[in-house]
Amino acid sequence: MDSLSAEFAVEDYDLDATLASGQAFRWRRVEGGWEGVVAGRWVRLQMHQGRVCAQTAAPVSDWRWLQDFLQVEVNLAEVLTEFPSDASMQAAVKACHGLRILRQEPWECLASFICSSTKRIIQIEQIIALLCARFGDRVAVPAGHVPAHAFPSWGQVAKAGEAALRECKMGFRAPYVLGTARMLDWGEIDLEALRGMRLSEAREQLMRLPGVGRKIADCVLLFGYGFQEAFPVDVWILRALRQLYFSRRRVKPARLLRFAETYFGRYAGHAQQYLFHYMRVVGPAKKG
DNA sequence: TCAGACCCTCACAG
DNA sequence: ACTGTGAGGGTCT
Numbered sequence: 001m002d003s004l005s006a007e008f009a010v011e012d013y014d015l016d017a018t019l020a021s022g023q024a025f026r027w028r029r030v031e032g033g034w035e036g037v038v039a040g041r042w043v044r045l046q047m048h049q050g051r052v053c054a055q056t057a058a059p060v061s062d063w064r065w066l067q068d069f070l071q072v073e074v075n076l077a078e079v080l081t082e083f084p085s086d087a088s089m090q091a092a093v094k095a096c097h098g099l100r101i102l103r104q105e106p107w108e109c110l111a112s113f114i115c116s117s118t119k120r121i122i123q124i125e126q127i128i129a130l131l132c133a134r135f136g137d138r139v140a141v142p143a144g145h146v147p148a149h150a151f152p153s154w155g156q157v158a159k160a161g162e163a164a165l166r167e168c169k170m171g172f173r174a175p176y177v178l179g180t181a182r183m184l185d186w187g188e189i190d191l192e193a194l195r196g197m198r199l200s201e202a203r204e205q206l207m208r209l210p211g212v213g214r215k216i217a218d219c220v221l222l223f224g225y226g227f228q229e230a231f232p233v234d235v236w237i238l239r240a241l242r243q244l245y246f247s248r249r250r251v252k253p254a255r256l257l258r259f260a261e262t263y264f265g266r267y268a269g270h271a272q273q274y275l276f277h278y279m280r281v282v283g284p285a286k287k288g
Numbered sequence: 289t290c291a292g293a294c295c296c297t298c299a300c301a302g
Numbered sequence: 303a304c305t306g307t308g309a310g311g312g313t314c315t
Contacts, residue, residue, distance in 0.1 A: 123310080172293085
């Protein structure tokens with residue numbers, strides 16, 4: 001039956017922390033809830049008595065697109081038992097209880113993270129908002145609501161010029177986003193094909209795209225494809241690993257990367273998100 | 289493996 | 303109120 005609302009029972013789900021954690025960039029806090037666009041649909045989310053309550057602007061018959069995005073069927077408790085049991089990890093879990101990994105559309109995730117390099121979250125959000133407003137299709141919103149836009153397809157982005165992308169405040173990332181969109185448009189890389197690949201193979205494919213190095217590839221693999229063991233290493237994680245596991249000794253990034261690959265287990269990506277968020281909550285010790 | 293460049297914006301000094 | 307400076311969930315050469 002078509003409807004404009006749905007509810008999902010969840011456990012250990014901190015919607016606020018998850019939507020604000022810097023893995024997705026299109027969510028705005030509005031009147032105690034969140035508004036965003038998922039899979040071309042405007043949606044408002046709000047927690048209520050242990051359930052995620054969703055409202056849309058157009059009738060929905062099948063809510064899988066949102067269940068997938070929110071990953072409501074993931075049993076977090078089970079994930080947490082696979083984390084290493086050291087004190088730092090436990091502290092991070094305790095400090096960020098209910099933090100989740102979302103499952104975004106690969107292309108949106110890819111383009112967003114190409115825009116993320118040496119940017120703060122708030123700036124990334126601004127870039128994405130401009131990109132969507134300029135190149136994305138309008139989507140249905142509740143009567144009287146401000147307009148909303150879908151994330152533009154790679155075809156739409158490929159047709160844009162570099163100058164137009166720079167007007168979205170992308171700076172030196174503009175040619176990367178454009179180049180990536182064009183490669184996808186020409187079929188040089190098939191994003192769907194990555195789903196069946198091993199992590200290392202999928203990563204290799206993504207890193208062929210301009211502006212996509214190891215870190216951004218791992219973000220896309222984790223947040224867009226659900227490779228749970230992908231462990232994006234950025235400056236925050238570098239600091240966290242040094243501070244929490246190497247007593248702030250001088251350790252080269254390559255060594256920390258190798259440590260992370262083996263230490264955090266098959267849900268390493270979740271562990272990474274907890275460490276990342278933990279560092280942001282408690283505040284990092286200076287430098288490293 | 290190692291810098292430096294890259295675009296642009298904000299925070300924070302002075 | 304201004305201008306100067308540094309760094310921000312990296313990548314490329």
